[in-house]
Amino acid sequence: MTNWSDGYVSDISYTTGFYRETSPAWLSLATSLLGHRPPGRDGSFRWCELGCGQGFSALSFAAAHPTGEFYAFDFNPSHIENARLLASRAGIGNITFGETSFEELAEAPKGTYPQMDYIVLHGIWSWVSTTQRAHILRFIANHLAPGGIVYVSYNVLTGWASMVPMQRLMRAWCATQPGGTIEHAAGVLAFLKQVTATESLYFPANPSATARLDQIVSQDARYLAHEYLNETWDPIMFDAMARDMGESKCSYIGSATLTDNIDAVSVPAKVAAMAAGITDPRLRELVRDVGGARPFRRDLFRRGAETPPPGEQVNIVDQIVMTGLGRERDANIQIQTGIGHVTPKPEIYAPVLQRLLEGPLAFAELRRMPMLADKPLAEALQVLAFLAAGGMAHPTANLRMTRDGAAPSAALNRQIGVLNAQGSNLPYLVSPRLGTAITVDPVDTMVLQEFVNGPVNDLAPVATKMIATLALTGRAPVREGKPISEPVAAQAAMLETIEKFVAERVPLLQRLGILDT
Ligand SMILES: C[S@@+](CC[C@H](N)C(=O)[O-])C[C@H]1O[C@@H](n2cnc3c(N)ncnc32)[C@H](O)[C@@H]1O
Known part of the structure; x- marks a missing residue:
């Protein structure tokens, strides 16, 4: 521990993580589903992460939104060095990584940074002191735009006491x-x-x-x-969070964990019934957290809590366009919720997944499909929430993507492949069409690079090359979780992986703009 870190661990770097709920596309979806106007994402918009760690989420979003402006701050120099290096190797120019503490951000007078449309903090709040929280609130007060969204996740006492x-x-x-x-x-x-x-x-x-x-x-x-091992480890309750955010003129609008906004799947039935009768939003959330023994919250606060008129709300959600994530033929989809797993109803989800195979699907069209046409709007909106939460589909960030627009994502994907070839284990690829990264097998990030210049007829040399690359860092192809070192079996296993990549992955990667068609 050092004297600049205020008790936060600084002599060991954090893991590289990716958090889908912090992307502009996801935050925009959540805000829209909650009946609010999301910040515009058409032209330039500004997104900022406080305590970005290794900065991988931030960099992925920047690569996938070349017209957005991205800022990511962390006081750990090793984190920022790594993040900047990856950004510069991939040539991503629309992100600023600052080796900047929360205190320095708080002291930056209004106007030092632009007004942010999104400010996200993942894994920060319950791990830093009340002094640091006050700094964060001051930065938000000075630098969040009216209508801007704050995402803040934290450990909750109900699950961690x-x-x-x-x-x-x-x-x-x-x-x-x-x-x-x-x-x-x-x-x-x-x-x-x-x-x-x-x-x-x-x-x-x-x-x-x-x-x-x-x-x-x-x-x-x-x-x-x-x-x-930080000095502060302070799981809190929602009322404290809402009170603090209120200081920065931010009001709670709902959760970025989309299923947490649906009582029927996030708390036991009797809790849901009790919560429905409570009008005070803070008390209601506390009862729900106790009811679900909730360990973690991903809260969304908005600067300006007024909702638009109902007609505009419908217009906003009608414009959400979902892209399928390749699970259309997966019969075993389960959605993790606050009270266990939910299996999507086949009579509703089978036709939606089938339709997604044809291409992106706008909510305006989805809610008119026969199985939803006579249902209340709220029910159709829940379908959107489940599609995203269950990893069946994701909001589309960019329908009219050009080759130029996709170039930064391709460059970052190339670097991910390089890092994995060197021994990293980054299971992500960035999709310019979704505006976020998807989870893949790290080997696929290496295999992808063999296909970026077009189809490959003979897969055997690709398998040989992949085995040689893995061997450089003491690795081997894996089958059923076990590394295979015997040469003939290794070649067969790798060939199988690549054939699967061609048959199943390539069509999806093309749909997501990760590979050219
Ligand atoms: C648990 S990590 C989360 C990192 C990242 N958001 C993620 O989820 O991968 C917390 C991060 O906050 C940073 N941090 C802690 N206190 C800070 C402060 N006072 N100013 C700036 N960054 C800080 C740490 O260096 C660390 O990278």
């Missing part, structure tokens, strides 16, 4: 140890095992703590350090 004493134990143990966070992250696991083996009465009284501790053992040390 039993871990508060455990985090204090971990911190106290670290304070007795020499070395830095790297050594602490490794050693604290052994300490936790010792604690759990003591038959402490705490565990039977708080069974969820045992389950959480069991999970910790298998987690990446960098994640563990940033999750539990």
Whole structure:
């Protein structure tokens, strides 16, 4: 820990993550579904991330929106160095990565940065001190545009209360140890095992703590350090969040976890019935969080809470266009919600998925399909929410994409392939059509580069090349989770992977603008 980090872990870098809910396209979808006007994304718009970590989400969104302006700040120099390097290698010019603390951002007078349409903070709020939160609120007060959206995620007490004493134990143990966070992250696991083996009465009284501790053992040390070893680890309740955001003139409009906006699937039925009778929005959210033992929230706040007239609301949602994500023939789709898994109703989703195979689908058309035509609008809107939440479809950011517009995404995808060839494990490709990244097998990011100049007739040399590339970093093709080193079997396994890529992936990647047709 250093004296510039205010108790936040700074001697071990964070993992590279990607968070779909923070993209302009997703935030725009969520805002529209919640009955509000989303910030415009046609020409230039401004998106900003506070505490961007390695900056991969921010860079993906910038690459996929060449006409947007992107800002991403973090005080850890290693994070910003890595982010800038990847941006410069991919030639992405519409993003500014700043090695800037929340305090420096708060002190920047109004007008230092442009007025932002979106400000996102993922994995920040419950991990930084109240002083840092005040800095963040000041930046939002000074730099969020009227009608702008704040996305803020945080741990909620209703799901984490039993871990508060455990985090204090971990911190106290670290304070007795020499070395830095790297050594602490490794050693604290052994300490936790010792604690759990003591038959402490705490565990039977708080069974969820045992389950959480069991999970910790298998987690990446960098994640563990940033999750539990900061001085502040303060899961909060929604009322505190809403009060703080109110200071920056921001009002709660709903959740970026789209299914959390639907009581029927996010809380037990009796909780939903009780919540329906509560008019005070803060009390209602608290009852829902208790009802769902909710561990995590992805809140959306808007500067200016007035909703547009109903006719305009319909107009806004009618313009949402969804693109299928290649799961049209997947019979086993399940959607994770606050109370478990939901299976999409085949009588509604089968025709929608079938229709998505033909191309993008506007909500104006979707809600007129026979199985929805006589249903209330709210029900058809839930279909949109489930399509996105379940990874069946994603809002389309750019219908009229040009080759030039797709070039930054292609350049970033090339660099992702290079990084993975060098031993990274980045399971993402950026789609200029969706305005976001999709999750793929990291090997596919390498294979993709063999297809960017057109179809390949002979796949065997591609398989040989991929095996040689993996071997450079001690890796081998994998089948059923096991690496295969025997040459003939390895060649066969890699060939199978590439054939699958050609048959299943290429058509999807073409639809998403990741590969030329
Ligand atoms: C848990 S990580 C989340 C990173 C990223 N948002 C993500 O989800 O991958 C928290 C990030 O906040 C940054 N951070 C913490 N305190 C900060 C401060 N006072 N000013 C700027 N960045 C800070 C850390 O360096 C770290 O990268």
